Amino acid sequence: MSPGHRQVIMMTDFVKKTIRPFRALRFLARKPHTIISPHEQHNDIEGEPLPTERYRGIHINDWETCISCGLCARICPCDAIEMVDVEGEQKKRPEVSYGRCCFCGFCEDVCPRDSMHLTSNYVMIDKNSETFTFLPENDLKEFQKEYIVETSQLRYNDKDVKKAEKEPSAKKGGKGKKKK
Amino acid sequence: MDDFRSTEIIFGPQHPGIHGNFAMRLELEGDMVRRARLVPGYLHRAFEKLMERRTWHQNIALVPRICVPDPDVNEAAYSMAIENIMGLEVPRRGNYIRSIVLELSRLAAHLMGLGGLGGAIGLYTLPMWTNGERDYVLDLFEALTGGRVYHMYTWPGGVRWDMPENWPRKALKVMDHIEAQLPSYYSLFFESKVTDARLKGLAPITTSWAVEHGVTGPNLRATGLEVDLRRDDPYAAYEELDFDVITLKQGDGMARALVRWYEVGQSIRIIRDAIEKMPGGPVIAKTPPPLAFMVPPGDHYAHVESSKGEYGYYVISKGGKYPYRVHVRGPSFTHGIDVLEKMLVNQELADVALITGGLDVCPPDIDR
Numbered sequence: 001m002s003p004g005h006r007q008v009i010m011m012t013d014f015v016k017k018t019i020r021p022f023r024a025l026r027f028l029a030r031k032p033h034t035i036i037s038p039h040e041q042h043n044d045i046e047g048e049p050l051p052t053e054r055y056r057g058i059h060i061n062d063w064e065t066c067i068s069c070g071l072c073a074r075i076c077p078c079d080a081i082e083m084v085d086v087e088g089e090q091k092k093r094p095e096v097s098y099g100r101c102c103f104c105g106f107c108e109d110v111c112p113r114d115s116m117h118l119t120s121n122y123v124m125i126d127k128n129s130e131t132f133t134f135l136p137e138n139d140l141k142e143f144q145k146e147y148i149v150e151t152s153q154l155r156y157n158d159k160d161v162k163k164a165e166k167e168p169s170a171k172k173g174g175k176g177k178k179k180k
Numbered sequence: 181m182d183d184f185r186s187t188e189i190i191f192g193p194q195h196p197g198i199h200g201n202f203a204m205r206l207e208l209e210g211d212m213v214r215r216a217r218l219v220p221g222y223l224h225r226a227f228e229k230l231m232e233r234r235t236w237h238q239n240i241a242l243v244p245r246i247c248v249p250d251p252d253v254n255e256a257a258y259s260m261a262i263e264n265i266m267g268l269e270v271p272r273r274g275n276y277i278r279s280i281v282l283e284l285s286r287l288a289a290h291l292m293g294l295g296g297l298g299g300a301i302g303l304y305t306l307p308m309w310t311n312g313e314r315d316y317v318l319d320l321f322e323a324l325t326g327g328r329v330y331h332m333y334t335w336p337g338g339v340r341w342d343m344p345e346n347w348p349r350k351a352l353k354v355m356d357h358i359e360a361q362l363p364s365y366y367s368l369f370f371e372s373k374v375t376d377a378r379l380k381g382l383a384p385i386t387t388s389w390a391v392e393h394g395v396t397g398p399n400l401r402a403t404g405l406e407v408d409l410r411r412d413d414p415y416a417a418y419e420e421l422d423f424d425v426i427t428l429k430q431g432d433g434m435a436r437a438l439v440r441w442y443e444v445g446q447s448i449r450i451i452r453d454a455i456e457k458m459p460g461g462p463v464i465a466k467t468p469p470p471l472a473f474m475v476p477p478g479d480h481y482a483h484v485e486s487s488k489g490e491y492g493y494y495v496i497s498k499g500g501k502y503p504y505r506v507h508v509r510g511p512s513f514t515h516g517i518d519v520l521e522k523m524l525v526n527q528e529l530a531d532v533a534l535i536t537g538g539l540d541v542c543p544p545d546i547d548r
Contacts, residue, residue, distance in 0.1 A: 033312035077238035
């Protein structure tokens, strides 16, 4: 190999290695992986909504089938479940403390009557920390439904909201002018 | 004057270049590291002791926390040790699903590791890309196991649930997607001039040195030794699956990164093969219910090939509901303390984060 030939190879290698990383620029045209939660739905690769049914989130417990055996409290690796007395009920019911729960779903597996279930709902927002220790019932708790944020309440990336924001500010400007 | 020649700096745990919660004390002369001491202990949660107070099944919720990016190896190794003591035989379908889950876990861990390596160089595009693809793998985990990071899916005797019907189709689609992305990772990272300058010839190790110091997994394969527990001591369904053991000869930082990149391709191949060969039948052997689960007296060491190296669980049972003693052999303990302390000597300060990332050290596993 002549020195000139070697130089040519080195030069092409140099040009390749300098230019190739710029191919990444084509990714600018792609949509980002991140989503604006809770505006946008998180989808998997086939466009199906997530979380799926198997997702382990907040518990529900069917009080009619629950026989108050306490197996869920015994299997719980985090001691998050406690059997407590409930007013107006003869049986004890499981109470879940979400400060401890690790969402393993063993309570669901071990339940002999299939009454305890983990829903795919994972939204838990409340100002009061005591809310997160509660008795799972047939339906989700009110505070979980209350705090699901509606689209119009958040401002970013929502054209309608931006328009709505602009309108009152224009009115205010008008008032200011009048005063002057 | 000699007293002022060296500087000691504390590198981590609050440092963007450190891989998790551990620290290093580096003695520097100018820009060169003369002595490195690891300061672990920030994540010590006494897993091995905690396991003695929990039932066999409750520990399944505990063990994945020992290695966060690659959690399934813990569940699998722990379950395999129990199965061996009890003499349980896992159904074939259960073994195949285990293999798929382990490979998905390796895939996710390698993608994250490669991304971290890009971050250590200053090439922040790569972590964005790899973590984006890793998210698809986490979606698959969510649809299969119900958890995104901690799956708690492998169970003594098999796996907890069967696959959903449409899951194999989705998995193949994600595999196609990741495979299509691999060349662009290569051209971005491995064909870059910066990577050449930073990684080539970085902290090279020889095979004999590596074996002497207990290096395992991709780091050992990067020195040229063809060792892979999936082939040498097959577990789950690896005996029936097709894959190559990737080896490179150089043993430097570039080889360690390249082995990981090639192994992503091999993982995709294994997952495709396993889905194709998937047999029917039950996924879990008949076992007593979790609360009446007893393991007869005995002991066993089960090991698996994780994304970091050999991962082992030594379980001793004296009969009854609780394990008598569980010992975890984590690859990051050897890589992160002994090997790293020796490899950092006479390296530049700027390369410290890169060498740590190249070894793929996982700090929760050092402390346990």
